[in-house]
Amino acid sequence: MLSGMDTKMYTVKQLADLAGVTPRTLRHYDQIGLLKPAKVSPNGYRHYDEQDVLRLQQILFFRELGFELDKIKAALQQPGFDLLSALQVHRLRLQERQLHTQRLIRTVDATIMHLIGEVLMSEKKLFEGFSEEKQQAHEAQAIENWGDGARETIKLWNSYSREKQAEIMAEGGRIYQEIANHIDTEPASSQVQANLAQWHQHLRNFYEPTFDMLRGLGDMYNEHPDFNATFTAIHPGLPAFLQQAINHYVDTLETEWLQRELGILKE
Amino acid sequence: MLSGMDTKMYTVKQLADLAGVTPRTLRHYDQIGLLKPAKVSPNGYRHYDEQDVLRLQQILFFRELGFELDKIKAALQQPGFDLLSALQVHRLRLQERQLHTQRLIRTVDATIMHLIGEVLMSEKKLFEGFSEEKQQAHEAQAIENWGDGARETIKLWNSYSREKQAEIMAEGGRIYQEIANHIDTEPASSQVQANLAQWHQHLRNFYEPTFDMLRGLGDMYNEHPDFNATFTAIHPGLPAFLQQAINHYVDTLETEWLQRELGILKE
DNA sequence: CATACGCTATGACGTAGCGTCAATGTCAAG
């Protein structure tokens, strides 16, 4: 019974600092039975030993992986816990989350482009012959509606001369009309793809779009009622056609970009 | 005052069904002031009009994008809300989440490989000359420790003949030794890369690893104390060298795979 | 020795966005 008690013990704060968590976390783990201190003094103080430290490290490891505390508890206390399967299932969940987030990003991108479109639409109305004052008032209102985030776009737009503005607005409609004229060809036809290259350049007058933004635009042209109506007015089959053609265009663009990247990597 | 009140009104359930949410959600949105019904009957019943329907659709759209309800509230009620900036910020958050999840997947992959390694380690000990009974007992214990998920790996392992098992185990050490012998060359040297191709094949005896799993193994060999110690014992510089070499190996592999994929796409 | 300071303890509420009872009232149909 006189065996040396030279094992180090830690108070809550010591262990907390050691592991990079707060004392509250340790109390919580105690409460839910995830990590009980090796010993509790008569005064109620918790004391953790080396084994507890190891267990805490394991807990924190699984926590980092995104496991819920009760899963961790199960994994650490039941020896028959199917850890490998749990990890594989977890991996699948993470992958799904990846895909979900990917879709969200696309939708956000499309929404950004949509808003910019609306800002410019209101600008377009304004632009139909008004005084400088009115223009500034309108700009103020656009910022009211869309926030400072729109200011950059508006600024860029206002940096163009009146002639260039007119030219750009006209070009928008022209491109879509042009594509509609070739709607009996394949969406991947060189004619249509050339038009889309122009469309891409056209968009850059307002905003530098990412690949996902372009794809998002294609989806939105087809699926969003407002846009769909606009393009259907030009030609009934245009929305679906546009979506396919844009997807092809962006795929090609991305493939080329990838190959350039790979080429650089290989050197 | 006799103007026709022909606007359609919806009860909670009707609107809920229409929008694909539960009545509870609508009550919640009412509580937090996000969507107040156009009218409340004397009996306390909520009645929504067409405008409410539109507003709800906007709410649900932003909710899908992952916005918090109070942000949505702000965006919909304050005209000066900087929607465009909010979307851009949100996009950044989503991208960060993408990266984070990507790292998690890698770590999970590495952990899976780690576990399989441990299962086989225990198998290896067993394998040092014991009876069939003991082997089966040991297998049972491995399943106790690692769960049914390990059974597949063990099964696969047991499907090999004793001679092949011995050969495989020996090969593991041999490959690492071989790599250590070339540690004075570049990690990208053809010698080392050839060894890693063997290593890759070797791993396939147990499990078909993904690219991320291989990379994760490389990280773990270097960063995880157990593995690091094992490889340091072979050669002090081996862990870091291995990690670099493995990264190069997987990069090359992935590049080649991508190019094949792109080649197929281009046809 | 009183005091101050730092650490400890135990509640208990707050978070986000509803799900899920529970108890009760209302309305149209049979």
Place this chain on the structure above:
DNA sequence: CTTGACATTGACGCTACGTCATAGCGTATG
């Protein structure tokens, strides 16, 4: 009048703690 579907308002539950509030304990200092 009864039944059943729908309405209402609480109120607790969930995740993993953060953040008080209140009070006891331990040690160094004046």
